[in-house]
Amino acid sequence: MDRVFQLAAERPVVVFSKSSCCMCHTIKTLFFDFGVNPTVYELDQIPGGREIEQALARHGVAGDFPVVFIGGNLVGGANEIMTLHLNGSLSAMLKRAGALWL
Known part of the structure; x- marks a missing residue:
């Protein structure tokens, strides 16, 4: 899990995704619509992706993709x-993380 947190801390918004996941696509699109350029790791396409997925599962995030980190903190999945977003606090969180300047 250390590698996951290290990757998550390198950028303001990090998304662990799977390329065939429709909710992953939806969340990435939401970030792009905000003007945020998240760092995306497509676990089914990168070397070591399976190990990252297993580390997330050991941390209690099993099979729920995407997995989103904002400001180095685990926020969760699409829900x-x-x-x-719906309660209006996502943009403030993105601003605090330095991912959004508006």
Whole structure:
């Protein structure tokens, strides 16, 4: 899990995704619509992706993709991101992380 947190801390918004996941696509599109350029790791396409997926599962994030980190902190999956968006707190969180300047 250390590698996951290291990757998550390198950029303001990090998304662990799978290329065939429709909710992953939806959340990435939401970030792009905000003007945020998240760092995306497509676990089914990168070397070591399976190991990252297993580390996330050991941390309690099993099979729920995407997995989103903002400001180095685990936020959660699509449900958590959409809840933050709908209650108006996602943009503030993105601003605090330095991912959004508006």
